[in-house]
Amino acid sequence: MRTGKEKKSGRRFGRRPLVLLTVLLALAAATPARAHKVMVFAWISGNQVHTESKFSGGRRVKAGKIEVFDQDGKLLLTGTTDDQGKYNFPLPAAKELKIVLTAGMGHRGEWRVSREEIKAARAEASTGRAAKPADGGGEIAPAADSRPAAAPAMSADQPAAVVTLSRRELRQLLDQALDRKLEPVIRMLTEAREHRPSLTDILGGIGYIIGLVGLAAYLRQRQKKE
């Protein structure tokens, strides 16, 4: 072991290069702040569950493995994400869903679809399905028993050019339109939930390290004195 004196003399300018290196790294890191983790989001629309997987920072997870578990941890289905990081599957008959993404090399993300969300989606899907026979826009389907009795009578009173819709059809169309319009909003919200490392985080971490070094130095100093 070298003596302290020798070290001190050689170290007067000693740590500057290292400090410089750290500062440069910190600056370089601050610009494209990307986290090293993967995330999977899922939302239900109709009776499909849509999932989207990405590394935070926005890179899509291609060919990631998606596993879907129910509330008891039973594996329901597995799938692979496409080039857009997407994977869709029909809503399974489960009360709750846990969607696990494995992106290789120890990357893993999780998303829960809550009981309420599934219940709401299922209620919606069932009304949607009931209205299905009349799916051709405003066209009247006389044999469709799902149509309310009032509808044909009403449409008979209207001029032919006016498209009439039953309550269910209207709701279905609205749902479809809302799904389409809201999808980017939902995606934005899920992305907002993503926690990106901010400068505060980076500086905070460095601060902790400096604090720890200080603490260690203090303890060693006391040891030395004793």
Added chain:
Amino acid sequence: MHISEGVLSGPVLLSGMALAAAGTGIGIKKLDFDHLAEAGILSAAFFVASLIHVPIGPSSVHLLLNGIIGLLLGWAAFPSIMVALFLQAIFFQFGGLTTLGVNTVVMALPGVVCYYLFAPLLWKKKPVAVGAAFACGFLAVLGSALLLGGALYFSEKNFLEVATLAVMAHLPVMIIEGIITAFCLEFLKKVNPEILPARAGRPPVTGN
């Protein structure tokens, strides 16, 4: 390179923690007063380096700097890297607290191995020294990728596949790290040679 929570099985996590604790113990014991600041600075460098991503391959990989940290600190790389990983887990949600042990071993151990392999070569002729520095940066990442494959083997049961994937994905990082390590060491040699270990004829810096 950070293994997330819930990927590994209990025994792997526990043995990772045990190994990391042992390494950290040795590291703290060998870390003398005069190297505290150095360890802290390198720890901070590691902490931020993981934010610099190289978006190549099927995954996203980032700089590790474990080669140069190992080379400069020896066993003290363990506590340095563990502290940085802990903070990364808390601040960035990289890896996780349960996988802290495994991740520490995966990243610190190759650094320590590189310390023993390459520290003696640093003060040889320039081509040898530069080569050794490059190899240090390169092999430390390679070692980490292999350890990662090893850790995942117990949960995924396909070591070769995982390890190949990890090595392929980190190939660009290995090359970049090799170059960074080589440049850093040449720079440190000129500016601040005392910081480097094992100057010819001297015992290693972190020797007790």
